Amino acid sequence: MDSIHDFLSSRKMTGVDITFGRLTPRHVGLGSGTALKLAIVEAYSELYSLGLTKHELIMASGRGRTSGVGIATYFEGGVSLDLGVKNDSVYEPSSSSNGPLSVGLSRLDWPESWCIALISPSPTEEFDSVLERDFFSRNSPICAKECLLSAYGMFVEIPAGILLEDFSQFKSGLRATSCNGFKLREIDFWPRQKELIVELNSCSHYAATLSSLGPTVCVFCEEEQDAKELVSRFGTTNNVEISRCQNTGRSISH
Numbered sequence: 082m083d084s085i086h087d088f089l090s091s092r093k094m095t096g097v098d099i100t101f102g103r104l105t106p107r108h109v110g111l112g113s114g115t116a117l118k119l120a121i122v123e124a125y126s127e128l129y130s131l132g133l134t135k136h137e138l139i140m141a142s143g144r145g146r147t148s149g150v151g152i153a154t155y156f157e158g159g160v161s162l163d164l165g166v167k168n169d170s171v172y173e174p175s176s177s178s179n180g181p182l183s184v185g186l187s188r189l190d191w192p193e194s195w196c197i198a199l200i201s202p203s204p205t206e207e208f209d210s211v212l213e214r215d216f217f218s219r220n221s222p223i224c225a226k227e228c229l230l231s232a233y234g235m236f237v238e239i240p241a242g243i244l245l246e247d248f249s250q251f252k253s254g255l256r257a258t259s260c261n262g263f264k265l266r267e268i269d270f271w272p273r274q275k276e277l278i279v280e281l282n283s284c285s286h287y288a289a290t291l292s293s294l295g296p297t298v299c300v301f302c303e304e305e306q307d308a309k310e311l312v313s314r315f316g317t318t319n320n321v322e323i324s325r326c327q328n329t330g331r332s333i334s335h
Contacts, residue, residue: 166184270295
């Protein structure tokens, strides 16, 4: 929370007590750190009538300097296509980087009938900031061929599948990103999750991959019933939650 502390200090503001009704687990690949920081800064802006712009909120959060997906989905919801940042030297996660902001490419609405199941190991394993920085340093950069294959899946097949609501096309694109480049290395880091992903992807009605750096496995399902079956299959040894994508961003109420 150093970036928020610096933000408060620069405006000579004092802290406030914050009560959370519920918190998404941290360091499990769900982007909760980005959402939490943005929510806190925006709450300050509302509470003290600061009128901070979107850019000022992002800068105060200290996020979005490797990937802007968490920021885009916080404000707008849906599916964010992000180009990342140009980097010729040090490759770091957003939580550690002081570089320029990531470049967003496009946003799509997620098909309302498609469900998402999140499978997390129990007890929960964590990928903290120290491990994250080490992982980036050991696995970057990625060769041009793998980048091209991943980019084709990410920016051609996945968007086409979403726009056409063609689940098999979407799954093909997700497979391309999961079998190449940085995502492949993320999956290889978690043998237990890799085994689960391979098993689920053998079924036509599931499209599974690792959520960010893990350890949560994200399973996209064409039908809600398919997602519910995962609870009965894996719920005794894992935490399984069924979710739907929100095509609108955060809501603010007073």
